[in-house]
Amino acid sequence: MSNHLFYLLSDWYSxxxxxxxxxxxxxxxxxxxxxxxxxxxxxxxxxxxxxxLSGGCLESDIHLQARKVAVSGHPMTLTYDGSDEDxxxxxxxxxxxxxxxxxxxxxxxxNDYLKLPELLDAMRSRTTGYYLQKVSRDxxxxxxxxxxxxxxxxxxxxxxxxxxxxxxxxxxxxxPLHLLIAGGGIDARPVATIAHQLGWQVxxxxxxxxxxxxEYFPTVDCRLTCDRESLGLYCQQHSVQAAILMTHxxxxxxxxxxxMTNVQLKYLALLGPMNRRDRVITQSGIHLNDLAIPLAGPAxxxxxxxxxxxxxxxxxxxxxxxxxxxxxxxLSDALLTNHPMRRAAS
Numbered sequence: 043m044s045n046h047l048f049y050l051l052s053d054w055y056s057x058x059x060x061x062x063x064x065x066x067x068x069x070x071x072x073x074x075x076x077x078x079x080x081x082x083x084x085x086x087x088x089x090x091x092x093x094x095l096s097g098g099c100l101e102s103d104i105h106l107q108a109r110k111v112a113v114s115g116h117p118m119t120l121t122y123d124g125s126d127e128d129x130x131x132x133x134x135x136x137x138x139x140x141x142x143x144x145x146x147x148x149x150x151x152x153n154d155y156l157k158l159p160e161l162l163d164a165m166r167s168r169t170t171g172y173y174l175q176k177v178s179r180d181x182x183x184x185x186x187x188x189x190x191x192x193x194x195x196x197x198x199x200x201x202x203x204x205x206x207x208x209x210x211x212x213x214x215x216x217x218p219l220h221l222l223i224a225g226g227g228i229d230a231r232p233v234a235t236i237a238h239q240l241g242w243q244v245x246x247x248x249x250x251x252x253x254x255x256x257e258y259f260p261t262v263d264c265r266l267t268c269d270r271e272s273l274g275l276y277c278q279q280h281s282v283q284a285a286i287l288m289t290h291x292x293x294x295x296x297x298x299x300x301x302m303t304n305v306q307l308k309y310l311a312l313l314g315p316m317n318r319r320d321r322v323i324t325q326s327g328i329h330l331n332d333l334a335i336p337l338a339g340p341a342x343x344x345x346x347x348x349x350x351x352x353x354x355x356x357x358x359x360x361x362x363x364x365x366x367x368x369x370x371x372x373l374s375d376a377l378l379t380n381h382p383m384r385r386a387a388s
Contacts, residue, residue, distance in 0.1 A: 048166075052166075062148070063181075064109075066084070073141060078168025079211065085294065100122055104120065145175065145185035164186070169188055170215065174211070178209075220282045225288040230246070231259065233354040277305040285298070285302055285311070286311045312338070322339075343370055
């Protein structure tokens with residue numbers, strides 16, 4: 043199961059009254075940490091753990107504390123300091139060396155389940171919202187709003203807000219990415235499979251009867267065989283955020299490309315070399331400035347992919363970076379250091 047909040051809440055919802063549940067949330071970090079502020083996890087007094095708040099090192103101890111919260115009905119805050127030799131985090135050998143602050147809140151009908159059903163409903167309808175949690179040892183308070191809350195202009199999805207009532211964690215709540223794959227050939231299969239493993243919603247479009255067969259794409263959420271106009275309308279109505287055009291047919295790729303002109307995409311990719319890209323654009327009859335974003339063509343990152351699986355990894359990695367406004371650079375510069383030309387020069 044994906045660790046996206048949508049899937050955690052979907053699993054929890056049917057069990058919400060079967061056991062006593064506690065919501066664990068990272069509300070602040072200092073220095074390096076595996077998960078950042080806004081990361082959530084659900085614990086039950088029957089041993090259930092949904093999600094993760096660290097790399098797997100802290101969850102057992104957090105669950106022990108969550109059981110106390112489930113019994114007492116009172117919230118709790120925890121701090122794990124990976125730089126303190128006397129701290130449990132250091133003794134467990136976590137290695138990150140940062141400080142992680144965690145809020146534990148009991149979930150029950152008495153506190154309206156911390157508004158978590160509202161979060162789930164919003165993600166089901168693909169509505170962006172803002173989740174507010176009171177960071178306190180004394181009171182349990184949480185709310186959800188679809189009205190914009192002024193946050194700092196950063197790439198963070200969560201932020202601590204201070205007011206006269208204390209500290210509140212505000213977290214942006216969004217549904218999993220909705221990806222359209224245009225083309226149901228052999229090389230589209232690993233794209234659909236990996237995207238599903240990432241927790242993304244996947245729609246497959248291919249009007250050709252022999253392509254996109256259910257037995258080859260068992261994990262996709264929706265299959266379409268409609269015309270270009272209906273495809274564009276579907277993408278608008280169902281908030282498609284990314285599209286990969288890989289039909290291996292210039293006419294079909296051109297149809298799919300023209301269908302994207304009024305869709306607010308965050309990523310749009312076209313498989314194939316540049317000369318083919320130009321043919322598809324010409325046949326589509328559109329101008330690139332009609333699109334909401336630049337066209338990634340050829341699609342993907344230069345990772346040396348030459349098989350369907352590695353090409354899928356290349357394209358989905360570029361999509362992940364584009365959606366999150368990242369540059370897809372090496373975090374360590376190891377690729378530059380180990381490049382054959384660099385080694386030869388040294």
